[in-house]
Amino acid sequence: METEATALPDVLIVRTKAFQDSRGFFTETYNQAAFAKAGITEAFVQDNVSLSTQVGTVRGLHFQLPPFAQAKLVRVVRGRILDIAVDLRRASPTFGQHVAVELSETNRQQIFVPAGFAHGFCTLEPNTEVQYKVSASYSPTHDRGLAWDDPALGIPWPVAPERAILSDKDTKHPRLAALAAELF
Ligand SMILES: Cc1cn([C@H]2C[C@H](O)[C@@H](COP(=O)(O)OP(=O)(O)O[C@H]3O[C@@H](C)C(=O)[C@@H](O)[C@H]3O)O2)c(=O)[nH]c1=O
Numbered sequence: 001m002e003t004e005a006t007a008l009p010d011v012l013i014v015r016t017k018a019f020q021d022s023r024g025f026f027t028e029t030y031n032q033a034a035f036a037k038a039g040i041t042e043a044f045v046q047d048n049v050s051l052s053t054q055v056g057t058v059r060g061l062h063f064q065l066p067p068f069a070q071a072k073l074v075r076v077v078r079g080r081i082l083d084i085a086v087d088l089r090r091a092s093p094t095f096g097q098h099v100a101v102e103l104s105e106t107n108r109q110q111i112f113v114p115a116g117f118a119h120g121f122c123t124l125e126p127n128t129e130v131q132y133k134v135s136a137s138y139s140p141t142h143d144r145g146l147a148w149d150d151p152a153l154g155i156p157w158p159v160a161p162e163r164a165i166l167s168d169k170d171t172k173h174p175r176l177a178a179l180a181a182e183l184f
Pocket residue numbers: 048050059060062063072119120121137138167169
């Protein structure tokens with residue numbers, strides 16, 4: 001496997017080696033020892049999958065508060081997304097900044113998003129299936145959101161706000177400036 005730094009040094013793009021043959025390919029999407037060697041030492045405790053049927057589906061921006069803050073290792077099994085991570089660590093020099101990375105069934109790259117970041121994505125193809133590992137279990141009482149379309153974030157979403165397909169919950173999150181000091 002190899003990792004590539006992004007504009008936010010703690011967010012990594014991960015590529016694992018694929019073995020091609022006449023049947024197709026084989027790759028290890030996660031290997032604890034290899035990832036630890038590359039600096040990803042989180043113990044992942046839950047695997048998630050979501051299917052978004054329509055192009056322009058936006059999920060996010062989501063995070064969980066401590067002690068249930070989650071690091072995430074995200075990949076796309078089918079389709080294509082623009083994946084977004086926003087730094088919410090108040091003491092960080094890159095607080096409020098984001099990384100945008102395209103993940104697809106074709107490029108098979110993954111993104112590692114540490115705890116202390118909000119995460120979300122927009123689907124670029126129908127029937128897109130996203131799988132991700134998280135380092136803390138789901139806790140609805142610690143689950144929080146950040147407005148995906150907050151202009152202060154400057155995220156280059158590939159869908160117009162009026163066309164985005166969102167959950168009811170994701171239309172109601174506060175903007176960054178209104179997030180309480182309850183962050184990280
Ligand atoms: C996230 C999650 C949801 N659920 C349930 C709650 C709810 O009834 C249903 C759908 O939940 P949501 O609307 O929050 O699903 P979704 O909008 O897909 O939420 C996910 O978005 C991406 C961007 C992330 O980064 C994830 O961490 C997660 O927040 O699934 C669980 O049982 N376990 C979980 O870990």
